Amino acid sequence: MFNFFSPTNIFLALSKVQKFINSIFFPILIVSLVFALILSPADHIQGDAMRIMYVHVPSAWLGLACFSAITVLSISAFIFKIKNFFYINKSLAPIGLFFTFLAIVTGSLWGEPTWGTWWVWDARLTSMMVLMFFYIIYILCFKLIKKEQLLLKISSLIAILGAINLPIIKYSVDWWTTLHQPASIKFGVSNSIHSSMMLPLLSMLLVLLLYGALIFLMKYKTEIIRIKKKNIKRL
Amino acid sequence: MLTKKVKNRIIFLIATIFIFIISIFFVLKSLNESILYFHTPTEINQKKNLSFEKKMRVGGMVKKKSILSDSKGVQFIITDLRNEIIVTYSGTVPNLFAEGKGVIAEGKLKDKKFFIADKILAKHDENYMPPEMKTNLEN
Incomplete structure (x- = not known):
């Protein structure tokens, strides 16, 4: 049973998953792009500019989701001293940074034609910027701190501090007046995105999720090779 | 354990x-x-120590049939359905600026009812729908 958790076995299992995702990624990408760019209708006010939303919204979700995962893993790793979770976090952080950055850039591109400005310092945009800085600090601390025990403590601390920002991002549009519009998709309530736009949005979410998973698997496999070099028998 | x-x-x-x-x-x-990124006309109405020197932002809806435009610029009314502020602005407005839509004006207050803007931002709402749906809804 414990043999399964040897780095070699996990490496092989992850390779299989990676191959599977590789085989389905491009068909799903093409189908989603056709839906998002051609088959779905343009918005009644914004026109074609709203198609940016198909990248913007999923990447913002994934940026938040990555940080939530990092926080949960950090907390459990801190309590139960599971080092493997830190290797997972180390591989997750750059992906989260990429998606957060993508959300900010696409949002900015969308803001120019719709709002009439690239950037404003309202609560939603600023808190998203803060999230990006937390990702950068988190990644930097893995690069800069060499002592392992210290690294585990400081990175958990950064993750917990950054996690408080997550509900602020989510509810910033409800708590304060912002230029950014309130959430269109809410659980339990009938949402304000028409179903013909919901399908491409969800399929683009799947595409970005698979893309993130691919990058994660590659990075995590490198970490496993590093662990094997240190001759640790079990993850 | x-x-x-x-x-x-x-x-x-x-x-x-x-x-x-x-x-x-x-x-x-x-x-x-x-x-707070902007203030509503009601908030400005109730505020006691308003500064007329400092830049501020007013936000709300563009009142229906209130847009007057000439060669010098546009004038319109921002409303939050309880109070109103008249805004004047010279310059180009964003594409989404329209009657009944959200808007944010940046500039200075002249008095409680009059605002001189030097920047106009259109605020988009959270509704996304295709054009056919919109015409269906209106009929």
Whole structure:
């Protein structure tokens, strides 16, 4: 049973998953792009500019989701001293940074034609910027701190501090007046995105999720090779 | 089942998270005024010490049939359905600027009912629908 958790076995299992995702990624990408760019209708006010939303919204979700995962893993790793979770976090952080950055850039591109400005310092945009800085600090601390025990403590601390920002991002549009519009998709309530736009949005979410998973698997496999070099028998 | 060390770590974590949340809460509370990106006409109406020198932002809906445009610029009324402010602006307005839609004007107050804007931003609402749906809804 414990043999399964040897780095070699996990490496092989992850390779299989990676191959599977590789085989389905491009068909799903093409189908989603056709839906998002051609088959779905343009918005009644914004026109074609709203198609940016198909990248913007999923990447913002994934940026938040990555940080939530990092926080949960950090907390459990801190309590139960599971080092493997830190290797997972180390591989997750750059992906989260990429998606957060993508959300900010696409949002900015969308803001120019719709709002009439690239950037404003309202609560939603600023808190998203803060999230990006937390990702950068988190990644930097893995690069800069060499002592392992210290690294585990400081990175958990950064993750917990950054996690408080997550509900602020989510509810910033409800708590304060912002230029950014309130959430269109809410659980339990009938949402304000028409179903013909919901399908491409969800399929683009799947595409970005698979893309993130691919990058994660590659990075995590490198970490496993590093662990094997240190001759640790079990993850 | 949990060892003493693990229990201590859990208590330490809960205490830290608690302190973080409390402190962030107070920071946000004290910043509350400046986190608000814009003020509604009602808020301006009720405010006592208004500054007419400082730049500020007013937001709300463009009142229906209130847009007057000539060669010098546009004039329109921002409303939050209770109070109204007349806004004048010279320059180009964003594409989404229209009657009945959200808008944010940046500039200076002249008095409680009159605002001179030097920047207009269109605020988009959270509704997304194809054009056919919109015409269906109107009919």
